[in-house]
Amino acid sequence: MDKLQIVGGKRLNGEIAVSGAKNAALPILCAGLLSSGDVELSNVPRLHDVKTILKLLEQTGLKVTQDDENVTLNGANITSLEAPYELVKTMRASILVLGPLLARFGEAKVSLPGGCAIGSRPVDQHIKGLRAMGAEITIEGGYIYAKAKKLKGARILTDMITVTGTENLLMAATLAEGETVLENAAREPEVTDLANLLVAMGAKIEGIGTDRLVIQGVAELHGAKHAVISDRIEAATFLCAVAATGGDIVLTNTRTDIFDVALDKLREVGLQMDIGSNTIRARMDGRPQPVSFRTTEYPGFPTDMQAQFMAVNTIAAGPSRVTETIFENRFMHVQEMNRLGAFISTEGNTAFIKGVERLVGAPVMATDLRASASLVIAGMAAEGTTLIDRIYHLDRGYDRMEVKLSKVGADIVRIK
Numbered sequence: 001m002d003k004l005q006i007v008g009g010k011r012l013n014g015e016i017a018v019s020g021a022k023n024a025a026l027p028i029l030c031a032g033l034l035s036s037g038d039v040e041l042s043n044v045p046r047l048h049d050v051k052t053i054l055k056l057l058e059q060t061g062l063k064v065t066q067d068d069e070n071v072t073l074n075g076a077n078i079t080s081l082e083a084p085y086e087l088v089k090t091m092r093a094s095i096l097v098l099g100p101l102l103a104r105f106g107e108a109k110v111s112l113p114g115g116c117a118i119g120s121r122p123v124d125q126h127i128k129g130l131r132a133m134g135a136e137i138t139i140e141g142g143y144i145y146a147k148a149k150k151l152k153g154a155r156i157l158t159d160m161i162t163v164t165g166t167e168n169l170l171m172a173a174t175l176a177e178g179e180t181v182l183e184n185a186a187r188e189p190e191v192t193d194l195a196n197l198l199v200a201m202g203a204k205i206e207g208i209g210t211d212r213l214v215i216q217g218v219a220e221l222h223g224a225k226h227a228v229i230s231d232r233i234e235a236a237t238f239l240c241a242v243a244a245t246g247g248d249i250v251l252t253n254t255r256t257d258i259f260d261v262a263l264d265k266l267r268e269v270g271l272q273m274d275i276g277s278n279t280i281r282a283r284m285d286g287r288p289q290p291v292s293f294r295t296t297e298y299p300g301f302p303t304d305m306q307a308q309f310m311a312v313n314t315i316a317a318g319p320s321r322v323t324e325t326i327f328e329n330r331f332m333h334v335q336e337m338n339r340l341g342a343f344i345s346t347e348g349n350t351a352f353i354k355g356v357e358r359l360v361g362a363p364v365m366a367t368d369l370r371a372s373a374s375l376v377i378a379g380m381a382a383e384g385t386t387l388i389d390r391i392y393h394l395d396r397g398y399d400r401m402e403v404k405l406s407k408v409g410a411d412i413v414r415i416k
């Protein structure tokens with residue numbers, strides 16, 4: 001199992017190109033199932049999760065042609081309407097084949113994703129929405145069996161804002177008969193990116209970027225070309241890294257119009273930023289200032305940045321408080337950061353961070369994707385050597401993070 005070895009205390013200097021967004025690429029790849037035409041995608045990040053979803057899509061009969069970050073999908077010969085447990089269990093996003101398969105072929109059998117380390121990951125809202133569109137859905141032996149000769153447009157109000165739920169229902173609605181209204185829709189830029197691809201494929205969607213999506217179903221979708229949006233979470237992770245280590249970096253291939261409140265928080269931390277149209281120059285000197293926040297839906301503070309900001313807070317000049325409202329168990333990095341000398345306690349879904357003068361390297365274990373990234377940041381800020389085990393979590397969602405960071409001066413190597 002690969003590990004990362006980091007010798008901390010190095011300032012970061014140089015340029016980092018941000019990759020395409022994992023959380024946009026995964027739903028977008030599933031949209032390939034909606035059409036028999038060629039869907040030509042660029043800026044697809046090189047991630048383990050992308051490999052997994054492509055494997056899943058290929059076993060449905062979707063033709064995948066890949067040349068590095070360019071992926072062309074063709075759904076003219078779909079032969080299987082099933083997503084097996086073995087593939088779904090490793091990646092929640094696999095549930096996103098449900099809407100497209102059901103809408104285009106009238107049937108799907110998809111394994112329930114189950115829980116994961118950060119908390120339970122229910123899909124009841126996806127099911128509620130598809131049932132409202134006329135699907136007959138049963139759950140047996142851990143599988144969702146869905147059937148509908150033709151989905152019918154409906155007004156769907158989800159109980160809470162769900163990103164994947166919005167994406168699944170949006171894809172299903174593009175091929176349903178009549179009008180679907182998705183109320184309380186997620187507004188994340190990754191949802192918007194998917195919607196933009198669907199429009200390029202011939203879908204009729206109004207209200208893109210708002211919490212009310214109105215979709216007029218069409219008989220079929222055609223092929224299209226699309227570049228996956230830049231990863232705001234990867235970009236903000238690098239910004240947290242420089243906030244923790246000090247230095248002067250420039251992020252390229254970024255989209256500065258899609259950021260959330262995290263950017264304001266970075267300014268509060270003391271990071272100086274010059275924002276260009278697709279670049280961010282970030283400079284940091286001295287100790288970070290503490291920042292308190294609670295995670296919430298876009299454009300609020302993203303749950304996917306909670307752990308990385310906590311890493312910065314561990315060495316901040318004062319106490320802070322972090323509340324996680326999206327997932328019930330997304331504090332697994334706390335124990336590992338405390339192994340590095342951080343001073344963090346938790347009470348329910350709130351963490352209290354004291355802010356210490358220094359962290360000291362130690363062996364730690366990555367427990368989930370963003371927790372892994374937060375340990376990389378903490379390790380880079382710590383004195384001495386940190387060894388991070390189980391970095392397969394990191395590889396799920398970051399494109400060669402250690403290569404990008406070592407190019408800008410971090411002392412970080414992968415140990416096979």
Ligand SMILES: CC(=O)N[C@H]1[C@@H](OP(=O)(O)OP(=O)(O)OC[C@H]2O[C@@H](n3ccc(=O)[nH]c3=O)[C@H](O)[C@@H]2O)O[C@H](CO)[C@@H](O)[C@@H]1O
Binds near residue numbers: 125164296
């Ligand atoms: C709103 C939000 O911040 N969503 C995050 C969530 O998206 P992801 O799409 O995984 O999760 P959802 O947005 O669907 O879930 C949001 C909340 O709704 C609940 N829920 C969801 C669907 C459902 O059918 N029933 C149900 O109860 C979930 O348990 C969770 O508490 O994790 C991703 C990976 O970390 C992040 O990129 C997303 O930003």
Ligand SMILES: C=C(OP(=O)(O)O)C(=O)O
Binds near residue numbers: 022370
């Ligand atoms: C937890 C994440 O991903 P996933 O929903 O695929 O588990 C994430 O992107 O931070």
